[in-house]
Amino acid sequence: MVKFSFLGGAQEVGRSCFLVDDGEKYLLDCGVKLGPKETEYPLEPETNIDAIILSHAHLDHSGNIPFIFRKSSPLTYMTPPTLGLSRILWEDTLKIADIEKSDPVFSKIEIKRAEKYTFPLSYRKRTDLNENASVEFFDAGHILGSAITKLSLKNSTLVYTGDFMLNETRLHPGSDLKSLKNCDYLIIESTYGDRAHPDRKKTEKEFVEKVQDTVDRGGTALIPAFAIGRCQEIIDVFNEYSLDAEVFFDGMGQKASRVYRDNPAYLKKPKELKEALAKVNWIKKASMRKKALKNPAVIVTTAGMLQGGPVYQYLPKVYSDSNSGIYLTGFQVEGTPGRTLFETKKIAIENEAVEVRAEVKKFDFSAHSGKDELLKAIDLFNPKKIMLVHGDKEVMNSLKKEIKKKGFDVFTPKQGEELEL
Ligand SMILES: [Zn+2]
Ligand SMILES: [Zn+2]
Structure with missing residues (x-):
């Protein structure tokens, strides 16, 4: 017993x-x-x-x-x-x-x-x-x-x-x-x-195409992603599918990425991930965020369910632009801002609920x-x-x-x- x-x-x-x-x-x-x-x-x-x-x-x-x-x-x-x-x-x-x-x-x-x-x-x-x-x-x-x-x-x-x-x-x-x-x-x-989850390869392809379209039409593709696992996977996917855009990387995912880089034996293709992480622009100070928003680009950042974090440094500019997109990449727990955004297309910016004009879509990278x-x-x-x-x-x-x-x-x-x- x-x-x-x-x-x-x-x-x-x-x-x-x-x-x-x-x-x-x-x-x-x-x-x-x-x-x-x-x-x-x-x-x-x-x-x-x-x-x-x-x-x-x-x-x-x-x-x-x-x-x-x-x-x-x-x-x-x-x-x-x-x-x-x-x-x-x-x-x-x-x-x-x-x-x-x-x-x-x-x-x-x-x-x-x-x-x-x-x-x-x-x-x-x-x-x-x-x-x-x-x-x-x-x-x-x-x-x-x-x-x-x-x-x-x-x-x-x-x-x-x-x-x-x-x-x-x-x-x-x-x-x-x-x-x-x-x-x-x-x-x-x-x-x-x-x-059941949708086919992974299909999801990856659709996701990269969507992000490419957004940048090509002059918008910002803002991608809230979990610090551990999802940020790294998204950046790796961009590299694998040769996304043609400037990618910025912000938030706690940076620290986690160093642990990923330091443990190659625990990854399927560590060289590819290392290469992908080296290609993106790591946001190291606040002034770089302005640069990231200046031209059409991709921004991968935390928090994955929008419960705080540097994603709020970008949302005030992105939410009202119909050329831009906010692409969720993970499970959105009930009651989180991410879930509310997905269901109602509304988000709180400085404690005020605003209508989001940017495109909102969720991709199943479970x-x-x-x-x-x-x-x-x-x-x-x-x-x-x-x-x-x-x-x-x-x-x-x-x-x-x-x-x-x-x-x-x-x-x-x-x-x-x-x-x-
Ligand atoms: Zn887990
Ligand atoms: Zn768990």
């Missing part, structure tokens, strides 16, 4: 945090959920943790890790790029709290401690956690350093997918599942459990598996028990039905629920 506690990321997307207890206690991820108004945290584990395992750097998985180090110092396993990227996000959390004059739940001291107790673990290098258990990471294909975790316990094996992308993208070769056949327990994400890929992966894992996490409730219920049809035992635990299986 193993006990699972769902401290966050249960029937929701955000604040992923799961406790696995077979005598020893392992924490899988510990993230936060950035709501439109406030940050939501997972439940605090009521026990001493023997080890933490972090699947990847995104805040909804890593954001609350330093908080654990307020009271204890468990050894924490992650890939080297996950540490590099998480550090950027943890430090940014402190920076934002400082600007907003709010109290962060951890300080620089806890970040330092989390780094000190991190055991960097590459893919396919099995390591012992104690005399009864071991852990091994496999490429999840989601972002740089993202991992699928295989946890071998005393009498059973558990696979935790984290976020994973089965199919290949420009930057990653797709999930490495070959050695993960037949586990006892499976904790699997279900973000897109009820739908880094998650769609429904068919999730079901394909489940067939391969062939688990005895399945726990669905990281998905909206309705999406999960629809996926659950499909999985049941295949004859598997499947659970959709609620926030705070415990399962003994």
